[in-house]
Amino acid sequence: MTSTAPHQSILDKPFVLDLFAGPGGLDVAGRALGIPSLGIEWDKSACLTRYAAGLETLHADVSAIRKESFESLPPEINVLAGGPPCQTYSVAGNGVGRKALDKVKEYIERLMSGDSDGAIDKALGGLGEDPRTALVLEPLRYAIQATRSPNRGNRPYDVIVLEQVPAVEALWHHYAMVLENEGLPDGTKYKVVVDVLDTETYGVPQTRSRAVLIARREGLGEPSLPKATHHAYEAREWNRRTDQVVAQAYQPTLHEEAAPKAEQRTEGDEKREHWRSMGDVLSEPVGTHPGRRTPFLVRSNYGSSGHPGRRGVRTDRQPAATVTGRISRFVVFEHLNESVVREGARFSMNEAGMLQTFPPDYPWSGTAQAQQVGNAVPPLFGAHLLTAALGLPAPDPNLLREPWVPATEEQRAKLRSHGCGAADDCTARCPRPEDQAPPRSTSRKKRVPAE
Structure with missing residues (x-):
């Protein structure tokens, strides 16, 4: 496979902060491409998978890190990535997010105009019964926080890569509009591309569509979406019975x-x-x-x-x-x-x-x-997103076909000590599952996993 992309990344040393990192889809892609990353993930089991895989991880709530310990993040991070939880936006989920799209767009504009975190947090209480709906705003809040971070020298992220279910495409377009036209509160603007991509056209052996946003800080060139490397799948006359x-x-x-x-x-x-x-x-x-x-x-x-x-x-x-x-x-x-x-x-x-x-x-x-498997970004698709965002050649389709070598017990203990605070257990700083789960409904609706 050939690519017309330059072989030199637009960044000298890419370093990815992966919000809502899950079991490691985007981080596995980064590892295969030689790009370091740090993932933030609140689910304990997903973190155990990440530790076993040898991935740098913070077992934490994304919102809590932003509010309480943003300054502890490595200052050299220059790529912000994430796929916020999709259950409330997915067609297979409860639909709360889809009903709140206009309201979420309003909060995007308020964030860009410089409203305080306290005012935004108070207002977000009106987004409905599922707190995960507001998490789609976190990448924008991180982008703004980076420009206010003394540890970073108030330096904005150079590249932003986001993916979600297709229903979130409208929000990504709104992100794009404000990032390009208004810019962050400090005046930083980005060039942005948004579209819905089919993962089978990038060599993933499944039909899965994702709404994607790729942004580059002004001065780093025009961003582009990854070029499809494989044909789209068409059901044609395959009988479904x-x-x-x-x-x-x-x-x-x-x-x-x-x-x-x-x-x-x-x-x-x-x-x-x-x-x-x-x-x-x-x-x-x-x-x-x-x-x-x-x-x-x-x-x-x-x-x-x-x-x-x-x-x-x-x-x-x-x-x-x-x-x-x-x-x-x-x-x-x-x-x-x-x-x-x-x-x-x-x-x-x-x-x-x-x-x-x-x-x-x-x-x-x-x-x-x-x-965990179902919620993850397909690593090969993630590799296509990262290479497109950074101006690198498209990844080899066989990039991830070799067996993964897990971390040693010593490596896992070290990763968990950093991510949880103890080598063999969670600590009081680790989030509890109930902190982000929606309240139990009084109705007995069947719970359906998200796409």
Whole structure:
């Protein structure tokens, strides 16, 4: 794969602060690219995964760090990144954020005009019953705080990279408008690009759409979105009913129609590779992954990225449906002959992570591992975002195919001492899960994980 991007980053020494860092999607991308990062994550299990993976981490609430210990962050950080919790904005979530979009835009303008943190915090109480809705404002509040930090010399971040579910695209456009036209309260302005990108067009073996914002401080050149390297997936005539997929999915004519030749020419005479399928990443043994027998079928019970037409059954020759916290419920069938299938095991967490482009043998730890996998930024997609933001060549599609080497016990203890305050346990400074969870509803609505 070739790229027209310059080989020298627009920054001499990129250093990423990853807000809402999860189990490490963006940080894994940074590690593979040789870019240091520090992640802030409030969930204990996600932090255990990060420590096991050897990633620099603060087990903390993003808002609390900004309010109470921003000056303790490394002053050399010059890239701000983050994917705020999406449950209230996702089409699979409770929708509180989508109903509050106009109100959130108002708070964006108030922040840029210089309203005090106290006034904003008081006003944010009116955003509804789910406190996570206001977290989408945190990247902007961090950007402003950087210009008021004596430890940084009041120096603004050079680059900002944000991603969220498609429903947040309108907010990212509002971010872009104020960053370009009004600037931060100190006068710093940015050049910004925003769009919704499909991750399968960047080599991720699943259909997942994300609203992306990339901003560069004025004087650092025009930002651009990463160029697609793979074809978009089209469902075409793949039948969504299990009984007909079993009979039809493996006919050569359908396979040829659904799988155009790799390196097919596209608009602008650019070459793109064929989208990657589940079988592409799971069929062969790698690390402790024994390889998954093909052909196989996967049945999910929900739509993908807001497109109900994408739900149902897919074969190993197709990308996965959006990997969410429900990945552990995907039912996998092994194909025995032309008309009979046997229900097989569900995806292991190692396999689920590989569908997200985490390296094989990534050390998933703690509880709710499926939710960790589903909430993460696909590392390969994250690598595309970082390279585009920094003006680097597009990453090699095989960048993350080698097994991950976990941290040693000594390394984990050191990371946890820094992140939690003790080598083997959380301390009083670590957040409690209930501090950010929405209050229990009096109605008995079914809880649905976010996309």
